[in-house]
Amino acid sequence: MSEAHIVAAGVNKVFATGGREVVALKEINLKVPRGQFVCLLGPSGCGKSTLLNAIAGFALPSSGIITADGKLVTGPGPERGMVFQEYALFPWMTVEDNIAFGLQIKGQPRDTVRATVDKLLAMLSLADFRHRYPKDLSGGMRQRVAIARVLALDSPIMLMDEPFGALDALTRRNLQDELLRLWAELKKTIIFVTHSIEEAIYLADRIVVMTYRPGTIKRDLIVELPRLRDPASPVFNALKRELGQLVMEEQQRHHNDELRLAAVD
Numbered sequence: 001m002s003e004a005h006i007v008a009a010g011v012n013k014v015f016a017t018g019g020r021e022v023v024a025l026k027e028i029n030l031k032v033p034r035g036q037f038v039c040l041l042g043p044s045g046c047g048k049s050t051l052l053n054a055i056a057g058f059a060l061p062s063s064g065i066i067t068a069d070g071k072l073v074t075g076p077g078p079e080r081g082m083v084f085q086e087y088a089l090f091p092w093m094t095v096e097d098n099i100a101f102g103l104q105i106k107g108q109p110r111d112t113v114r115a116t117v118d119k120l121l122a123m124l125s126l127a128d129f130r131h132r133y134p135k136d137l138s139g140g141m142r143q144r145v146a147i148a149r150v151l152a153l154d155s156p157i158m159l160m161d162e163p164f165g166a167l168d169a170l171t172r173r174n175l176q177d178e179l180l181r182l183w184a185e186l187k188k189t190i191i192f193v194t195h196s197i198e199e200a201i202y203l204a205d206r207i208v209v210m211t212y213r214p215g216t217i218k219r220d221l222i223v224e225l226p227r228l229r230d231p232a233s234p235v236f237n238a239l240k241r242e243l244g245q246l247v248m249e250e251q252q253r254h255h256n257d258e259l260r261l262a263a264v265d
């Protein structure tokens with residue numbers, strides 16, 4: 001766990017909108033060791049997605065550098081797989097074709113693709129759904145397919161932007177458990193964006209709390225609790241209160257900012 005798998009050094013991101021500048025990220029320095037499960041936590045607008053997108057290579061920093069797997073990030077790359085909240089599946093393809101797509105693009109032989117798809121269908125309890133189309137699946141099932149699609153590419157790094165945000169509580173917990181199982185088995189490095197404090201404590205080795213405008217790192221803490229974690233336990237709840245206070249402060253700043261902007265309008 002000692003080698004840094006993802007590094008952000010002096011990362012800034014400024015957006016220019018409507019004649020004014022929004023500093024979405026300011027001086028972000030972060031080193032993520034190989035195999036670590038990191039949650040980026042904070043209220044809406046604190047730069048979590050901006051940081052994740054910068055690591056993914058979708059929107060590069062205004063200044064500073066990011067490396068992943070030892071390489072400078074200059075765009076998306078095969079060592080970084082991304083799972084979005086909105087599933088991002090091809091609606092015209094069946095479950096198995098969605099999972100196979102990336103492998104076919106890579107030119108893998110048909111038998112290899114078939115074997116990988118079969119393995120992933122079994123791993124994510126999707127075997128009975130292989131011939132279905134995304135529109136005929138529940139949200140939880142669609143997100144399983146999205147995860148299988150990223151796993152098919154065997155990226156050592158998984159970037160996840162509120163992947164379970166749209167799911168009901170029970171499905172969400174099932175998928176969280178499934179993700180923890182896959183992570184332990186496949187030894188991926190995961191950066192997972194959430195605004196749910198409970199989700200962050202349930203999942204992460206490490207929680208990075210961000211501030212609202214400019215987006216900086218407010219707190220960077222290791223969660224020592226053994227898994228599977230019990231959200232009803234006193235230690236879990238103490239941590240929840242502590243993080244709740246930090247997130248609330250940023251939420252308040254967001255709220256004040258909105259009031260100030262409304263007054264200007």
Ligand SMILES: Nc1ncnc2c1ncn2[C@@H]1O[C@H](COP(=O)(O)OP(=O)(O)OP(=O)(O)O)[C@@H](O)[C@H]1O
Nearest residue numbers: 015016017022024043044045046047048049050051
């Ligand atoms: N393309 C853009 N153009 C202008 N401003 C942007 C753009 N993308 C993000 N921002 C601004 O940058 C800040 C950080 O946004 P970001 O989406 O990263 O936050 P977040 O923490 O992921 O929030 P959410 O949970 O709502 O997605 C916000 O103030 C947002 O308004």
